[in-house]
Amino acid sequence: MQIKNKNPSKDLLDFSASLNPYPPEIDWDPSSVSIAEYPDDSYYELKESIARNFRCDPDEICVGNGSIEIIRAYFHTVLNPGEKVALNKHTFGEYQLSVTLAGGSCVDLNSPDYSARVICNPNNPTGSLIRKNEMLEIAGEEYEKGRLLFIDEAFMDLSDTDETLIGCRKPEAFISRSITKSFAVPGIRFGFGVGEPELIEKIEIVRTPWTVNSFAEAYCIEAMKHYGELEDSRVKIISEKKWLYDKFEDLGLEYLLSSTNYILLKCPVPASEFTASLLNHDIFVRDCTSFGLPDCVRIAVRKRDENQLLVEAIESCLL
Template sequence: MHLKLIYSKKELYFLKSVFLSKVEHGGASQLCYAKHCKDVLDFSASLNPYPPDISWIPDMKLLLEYPDDSYYNLKKAIANTFGCPPEAVCVGNGSIEVIRTYFYATIEKNDFVRIDPHTFGEYSLSVQLAGGRCTVLDDVDSRVRIICNPNNPTGSILSSSELIEIARSLEESGKLLFIDEAFIDLADERQSMINKGISNVFVSRSLTKSFAVPGLRIGFGVGNPELIEKMEVIRPPWSVNAFAEDFAIKALENLDLLEKSCELIKKEKIWLYEQFERIGINYVPSAANYILLNIGADASLFSKKMLDKNIFVRDCTSFGLPRSIRVAVRTREENLILVEALEKCFQ
């Protein structure tokens, strides 16, 4: 006997959505079946090359109980750090879950969301999964505007005063502003839009990059408490595991140590700019811990040439930049290896 399935229009739309393509990300883990897996130096994932030593040791007792699904202690720690009430804070299994949850909570089917190119691909996918449509046009009546600050992959950054002006303009017309600050800890924290008193602004953050712990998925968001309450209902229970929560609380206590990381990253960026200019590679000056390079050739082929030299870079074709790559800023010893490989592949 065959079971006949009957779906509503809404269910059919969802089934269609789940067959959307996954977004490409950096990280050498995707090379796990390649010959380069063991020896590759990963410049595709933009992690802090100088993470603070916060002396965190996992407490194995945390495995014996479920996490507190309200995440009261973590939200309180975030609130105390950023000067906002705990009810304005949500958490997620990395910033990706925060992004997904936000759009399920804020848009309805066929709502437009403005996404300026070229930027992180997860925004577009999250909007489509939630039933929305994406646009790059300013004159389209969009429910939400997305700004990645600093932007990925360009590293460009808007000042908080510029963002406040944009937010106020959107607020007047009843629209929302989503700001992704995943890399702002390693750029310029002064430009953060957290706790600016503008009700239509939601800020997504991550501790993964700044503390170089990609294996611990730690994301959080700050926004209007009414929106946060809705997002917390949509979020799956216990989405942040006990180790991630424990590490996050410890990391927040040591957030000021990232100032030293920023100083060292800035020093390395200046050195890398000098090397790129010497080789003749065009680059985009970056506020973040990564740099966009226009290599003037097919980025996919160039990335393969770099991989043959055991250097994994981020092919930016998926960002709509088929002649560009993104490289992380790493330690001087590692950056020397990158520059040597670039020189050989750029000839």
């Protein structure tokens, strides 16, 4: 993906959006979609297509206009005013906003009295992955204490799908997913969640009617037929990621090993300065100051020729 700079004669290579650089090819024609009728608000066909890939039942699935809507609908459904939700320190900021909008507040994991916990797995922006066995232990511990567990697996498709909790979750666990990253279609706006049927029914009432438009519904049904092809994406991403690790080491830069399609890089100067310097080379990376990491940037893994341009730009900034 490229975004336009203020200078219309130049394009920026966007390493800030962590999209699959090798998405499956979907033979889909938008003109075949009828816009003369409302979508089926139960989205049963769409849920069936998801259920077949994730080995769950359609009544365990809710849908939304991107994973953000799933996150907000979930907390509006489960939180009472004043209840607390535990978050990791460096993670996606939408959780805190959604909790606040639902009347709750966020605390760290050392707090003894939270009613729900959020885990982003793999975590954004660090790329760290908690393995399934450990996640099941965490889920069990939270269940014994009567707490809810929200798991955001937005990047799991580009990490290790064997580690998902879909299909083996505990009753109190809810899992959020998105096709935005894995199929590189942020414009489609589609996310879904997996949880207990009773909770799913409540969330489906809270969400906006016909929230998934006909184009997004049709695309997602077709994309689910190509879900297995994401294995090829994962293999190629791993190869490019290793190449970037080697280049960062050659440049003397620190980074975190990542399980998915982005890398957290420690900057030699404040992240805001480093980001501005790269912009002068037409490279856009994610300043992680908003994550509480003012000395780090998040860099998407892209194709080799684009990754080469990134490395050359970083090298120039270090001179």
